[in-house]
Amino acid sequence: MSMEAVGIYFLELRQAQGLSQQDVADEVGVSDRIVSAWEKGKHVPKIDVMPKLLQRLRGSWDDVKRLMLEDANDTMAREMAKQRLKGAGLTDEQRAFLESLNPDQREALLAFARQMIQRR
Numbered sequence: 001m002s003m004e005a006v007g008i009y010f011l012e013l014r015q016a017q018g019l020s021q022q023d024v025a026d027e028v029g030v031s032d033r034i035v036s037a038w039e040k041g042k043h044v045p046k047i048d049v050m051p052k053l054l055q056r057l058r059g060s061w062d063d064v065k066r067l068m069l070e071d072a073n074d075t076m077a078r079e080m081a082k083q084r085l086k087g088a089g090l091t092d093e094q095r096a097f098l099e100s101l102n103p104d105q106r107e108a109l110l111a112f113a114r115q116m117i118q119r120r
Contacts, residue, residue, distance in 0.1 A: 004041035005072035006064055011039040012081035013057040028052040060084055061092050 014024055014035075021035040028035075028049050037043040038053075045053050054061060063080045066072070101109065 002041075002067055002070075002072040003044060005067040005074060005077040006044075007039045007041035008074050008077035009059065009063060009067055009081050010035075010053070010057060012078050013059050013085065014039070016081065016085050017058070019057075024053070024056060027056045058085060 014021070021032040021039070025032040025035045029052070030049065034043065038045055050061075050064075053059070054064070059081075063084060067077055067080065070076075098106065098109075
């Protein structure tokens with residue numbers, strides 16, 4: 001488990017959006033010292049705080065899980081944060097929606113998306 005990488009992920013998301021540690025702390029209901037400890041990988045956000053934190057930072061549970069389970073490093077964390085803010089990949093909600101579709105629905109959605117791209 002790489003809490004250091006998760007901390008870098010949080011730090012990169014926060015800084016890229018021009019937020020201070022105090023901004024994040026105020027919105028999720030903790031102190032700025034706690035936010036600092038998360039970013040240094042010294043503490044793990046409590047489970048009831050994590051959804052608010054990820055929503056505020058525009059992060060993803062999937063990214064956090066990958067960083068914790070894989071042999072993650074600082075470079076991987078920074079790249080994941082950059083891609084998340086750039087809009088690359090799907091949000092957890094989008095992924096769940098797509099997985100809920102049957103094959104015919106998925107194909108219809110893809111056909112529609114292809115048409116929209118061609119019209120640009």
